[in-house]
Amino acid sequence: MNSRSILKLLAIFVLASMILVACGGGAATEAPAEEPAAEEPVAEEPAEEEPMEEEEPMEEEMAFEGLSVAAADCEYGGDISSIEATGEYEVTFNLCKTDPAFLAKVAFTPFGIQPEEYIASTGGTGELLEAPIGTGPYQVTEWVRGEQVIYTAYADYWGDPAPAETAVLRWQTEGAARLQELQAGTADYITNVSPDDYSVVEENSDLQLIPDLNPNVVYVGFTNTFAPYDDVAVRQAISMGIDRQRIVDNFYPGGSEVASHFTPCSIPNGCAGESWYDFDAEAANTMLDEAGFPADANGVRFTTAIYYRDVFRVYLPEPGLVAVELQTQLRENLGIEAEVVVMESGEFIAQSTDGQLDGIHLLGWGADYPHVTNFLDFHFNENNPQFGDTHPEIYEALTEGAGIADVDAAASVYETANNAIKALVPMMPLAHGANANAALATLDGAYKPPFGAAEFYKMDPGKDTLVFVQNAEPISLYCADETDGESLRPCQQVVESLLEYATDSGDTVPALATECVSNDDASVWTCTLREGVTFHDGSTFDANDVVASWAAGIDAANPFHVGNTGGFDYFSYLWGGLINAPSE
Numbered sequence: 001m002n003s004r005s006i007l008k009l010l011a012i013f014v015l016a017s018m019i020l021v022a023c024g025g026g027a028a029t030e031a032p033a034e035e036p037a038a039e040e041p042v043a044e045e046p047a048e049e050e051p052m053e054e055e056e057p058m059e060e061e062m063a064f065e066g067l068s069v070a071a072a073d074c075e076y077g078g079d080i081s082s083i084e085a086t087g088e089y090e091v092t093f094n095l096c097k098t099d100p101a102f103l104a105k106v107a108f109t110p111f112g113i114q115p116e117e118y119i120a121s122t123g124g125t126g127e128l129l130e131a132p133i134g135t136g137p138y139q140v141t142e143w144v145r146g147e148q149v150i151y152t153a154y155a156d157y158w159g160d161p162a163p164a165e166t167a168v169l170r171w172q173t174e175g176a177a178r179l180q181e182l183q184a185g186t187a188d189y190i191t192n193v194s195p196d197d198y199s200v201v202e203e204n205s206d207l208q209l210i211p212d213l214n215p216n217v218v219y220v221g222f223t224n225t226f227a228p229y230d231d232v233a234v235r236q237a238i239s240m241g242i243d244r245q246r247i248v249d250n251f252y253p254g255g256s257e258v259a260s261h262f263t264p265c266s267i268p269n270g271c272a273g274e275s276w277y278d279f280d281a282e283a284a285n286t287m288l289d290e291a292g293f294p295a296d297a298n299g300v301r302f303t304t305a306i307y308y309r310d311v312f313r314v315y316l317p318e319p320g321l322v323a324v325e326l327q328t329q330l331r332e333n334l335g336i337e338a339e340v341v342v343m344e345s346g347e348f349i350a351q352s353t354d355g356q357l358d359g360i361h362l363l364g365w366g367a368d369y370p371h372v373t374n375f376l377d378f379h380f381n382e383n384n385p386q387f388g389d390t391h392p393e394i395y396e397a398l399t400e401g402a403g404i405a406d407v408d409a410a411a412s413v414y415e416t417a418n419n420a421i422k423a424l425v426p427m428m429p430l431a432h433g434a435n436a437n438a439a440l441a442t443l444d445g446a447y448k449p450p451f452g453a454a455e456f457y458k459m460d461p462g463k464d465t466l467v468f469v470q471n472a473e474p475i476s477l478y479c480a481d482e483t484d485g486e487s488l489r490p491c492q493q494v495v496e497s498l499l500e501y502a503t504d505s506g507d508t509v510p511a512l513a514t515e516c517v518s519n520d521d522a523s524v525w526t527c528t529l530r531e532g533v534t535f536h537d538g539s540t541f542d543a544n545d546v547v548a549s550w551a552a553g554i555d556a557a558n559p560f561h562v563g564n565t566g567g568f569d570y571f572s573y574l575w576g577g578l579i580n581a582p583s584e
Contacts, residue, residue, distance in 0.1 A: 064088040067116070067544045069551035069558070071096075071579035077382070078576035079402075083550050085543035089529040091498075091513075096576075098522045100405035103499060104369035106516065106527075107508045109452065109488045110479050110570040112495030115535045116548035124552050124560030129476040134495035135512060137162045137457035139536040140477065149474070149490050151456070158533045162457035164466040169490050171473050175312055178469050182207060182438055187469040188461045189439040189446060189454070192312045195253035201438045208443075212435040213450045215264040216315040217375070218364035220326065220428040224388035226358040228302055233291040235425035238360075240277045241284030241334040247325055248431050251318045255434030261418055262429045263375040268407045270372050273418030276429060281333045288334065301335040305359030308340075309348040311486065312471045314435040315364030322430075323362055346475040349484055350565055355385035364433075366485060369451055370506030372414060373402050378573045380417075380426065387426035394420045399576075405522065451501045453489035458503070480553040481563030483570060494536075498527050498546070512541065556581040 066085030074081055074096035081094040095102070105111070114133055122128040131140055137159065138151035149169040153162040170187070172178045175194030181187035183204070193201055193209065201209045220238075222229040229235060244258045263270030288294075293301045308323045316322060323340050330336040341359075343351070352361045368374050379386065382395040397417035404410035437454075439446035444460040456466055472486040479491035498513035516527040533541040552560040553571040557580035561568065572578050 064542075067547040067551070069547060069555050069579070076577060076579060076581070078579060080554055080575050080579055083547055083554075085547050086526070088542050089531050091527045091529065091543045091546045093525040093527070095523045095525070098403045098405060100522065101369065101371040101373050101402070102518070102522065102525055103508045103516060104371055104374075104506065105574055107452075107497050107499035107501055107511070108368050108570065108574075109492045109495070109497065110482070110553070111550065112479065112491065112497045113512055113541070113545050113549045114495060115537060115539050115541075116545045117539065118535075118537065119548055119552055119560050122560075124558075124562035125478075125564070129478045129564050132477050132479075132491060132494050133536050135533050135535055135541055136492075136494045136496050137455070138167055138493045140494055141166075143474075143477065146473065149477075151493060153457070154536055156534050157457075158530065160457065163460035164456070164464060166465040167456045167493065168465060168467045169493075170467065170469045171471060171486070172469055173310060173312065173472060175317070178471075179438070181469055182440065185440070187440075187467045188443045189437065189459070189466075190469045191437050191471055192314060192317060193436050193438050194312075195251075195317055198253060198436060201436075206441050208439050208441050208446060210437040210439060210446055210448050212314055212437055212448045214314055214435070214448075215266050215270075215367040215370075215432070215450075216364060216435075217259055217262055217264065217432055218313075218315040218322075218362070218430045219259075219262065220430060221352065221361045221363055221387055222425065222427060223355050223357055223359075223361075223386070224426070225355060226388070228291075228293065229360070229388070231291055232424060233287050234293065235428075236277070237284040237287040237291070238330070238334065238336075239425055239428045240280045240287070242326065242329050242428065242430075243279045243281075243333070244430050245279070246329075247322060251322050251325065252431055253317070253434045253436075257432050259429035259432050262379070262421060262427070263372055263418075264367075264432045267367065267370060267372050267375065269401075269411055269414040270375065271418075272411050273415040274422055276422060284334060295335045299335050300337050303337045303339070304330075305339045305341050305357075306330075306362060307343055307348065307352065307357045307359055308362040309345045310342050311345050313364055313485070314366050315431070315433045316362070317433060317435065319362065326362065345472050345484065345486070349475070353384075353386050353483070353567070353569065355388055367451060367506075369501070373398075373574070376414075376417060376421075377402060378570075380421065381573050381576070383577050384573055391420065391424050391426065393424065394426075402576075447503060449501060449503050451506045453485070453492050456493050476564040478563055480549070480571070481565055481568050498529075512546075555579050 068084040070082035079095050079099055081096045084092045086092045118133050130143055137157045139154045141150040141152045143149045151167040153165050178190040179197055182190050201207045222235050224230050248256050248258050260275040261271045265271040288301055295301050306323050308319050310319055327338045327340050330338045351357050377398050380394045382390050394417055397413050401410045401413040437448050446459055448454050470486055474487040474490050475482055475484055477491055479488050496511050499508040500511040502509050512530055513527040514530050516525050518525045551558045553568045556578040
């Protein structure tokens with residue numbers, strides 16, 4: 001039982017004691033010190049003793065006490081000044097600067113809300129990683145490691161109830177294995193159909209192909225703290241020496257395209273500035289010669305490694321094949337010998353994003369919300385070590401652009417940022433991939449939103465259990481400290497954010513907040529919360545749960561800022577840095 005419930009029970013107990021005293025029962029020491037009650041000369045007027053209005057002073061003792069989390073000041077360089085529970089059902093975000101993408105960001109799954117008391121009871125880790133407690137339409141019943149996550153519909157969900165009482169999330173690494181499950185009827189929905197199998201699905205009347213319109217990019221990352229990638233000429237040469245069109249033609253489905261910029265052009269200002277380098281192996285080899293990397297007697301300039309994880313993603317449908325193709329082109333086009341190294345998914349994400357891989361790595365990104373900050377600010381901000389030492393030529397322009405609400409006004413700033421990315425080559429964008437999922441024809445409402453994951457409760461299998469098969473096992477179910485899509489999807493079924501994305505666009509719609517409104521310069525946002533919502537443990541949702549959930553992620557000094565890796569990357573990168581972080 002939380003402290004709010006205890007206070008209410010105490011108030012009822014005291015009120016009952018007062019009424020007993022007024023009627024001549026109970027000890028005088030149990031009543032509040034309201035002397036006029038003992039001075040009434042006429043017993044025939046008890047009605048004046050009993051009205052509830054006399055208990056107003058007790059209501060003041062029960063007043064809501066809001067939590068807050070704050071930076072010492074805005075000199076730390078991030079976006080968040082403070083987050084305050086300004087009412088039982090009101091939360092105010094005070095920003096250090098204007099953020100035109102605020103609404104899109106707060107709708108994102110890592111910023112979901114869990115009970116204040118539960119976060120504290122877990123110490124910010126442990127059970128929190130395995131068994132999230134949210135307000136969503138499904139609650140986690142069991143996570144059988146290596147096999148499946150089982151969900152049960154939450155009977156007291158505030159929104160539309162889930163049609164299926166049970167939902168089961170499983171995973172299969174290979175696209176062919178996922179499709180076999182769908183064809184056998186043991187799965188209702190599968191992610192990422194292999195490009196060669198599109199026609200198989202389309203020609204089967206028992207199945208339906210579901211296009212995935214999520215903007216994305218796959219890239220080759222260079223960590224410039226390891227030689228020879230500390231030399232920008234080497235990075236530029238590799239960018240010229242890889243035939244990216246050949247990769248798209250051979251390993252991507254129709255509708256995919258070679259990336260002209262890191263950010264897809266469907267995102268406003270994504271393609272401001274110069275396009276990426278054209279394929280020119282001769283010029284690339286000349287650059288390597290001039291950089292001091294001549295070929296030896298065997299035609300080898302240097303050796304390296306290509307790291308990847310064997311997980312089918314919207315931006316990388318055939319990871320192993322693309323890695324080997326990259327290996328082949330490095331050898332044949334540039335005289336670079338590369339070892340292909342496949343890593344376990346969680347280890348790969350941790351080491352690549354922390355800049356620990358001595359070599360190059362094959363990774364990608366699917367849009368979380370429809371703004372250029374989601375692509376550029378996450379990857380190239382001042383605090384991200386993924387590509388080694390960061391570049392002020394890039395991140396200073398991004399900081400400026402993030403505060404400009406008008407798309408046209410921001411265009412020149414993003415042109416500067418994109419041109420700096422091309423010149424400094426922290427990575428090489430390969431492709432923007434087309435993709436599709438598939439489902440049984442009998443799955444009513446089957447869909448894939450352009451932003452975020454499909455929510456199980458919006459689909460009706462016409463039976464008691466919905467089976468959903470994705471590409472890999474979640475890393476953890478505490479998504480405040482995860483970035484992997486295979487973890488975010490299972491979290492999204494359970495934990496809700498203040499807002500959510502529409503099913504057919506990147507527009508935000510109410511979720512746990514009925515609205516979020518800003519002041520004139522969009523530096524203060526006030527969110528009005530939905531009343532009558534309960535968590536899966538039966539506790540009541542209020543503003544303190546919002547502050548506590550955000551504090552565990554954004555505040556480096558918070559005792560519950562522990563999580564899985566402790567990185568809390570989305571809090572750090574999307575909000576300009578963690579508050580109260582220790583000085584280095």
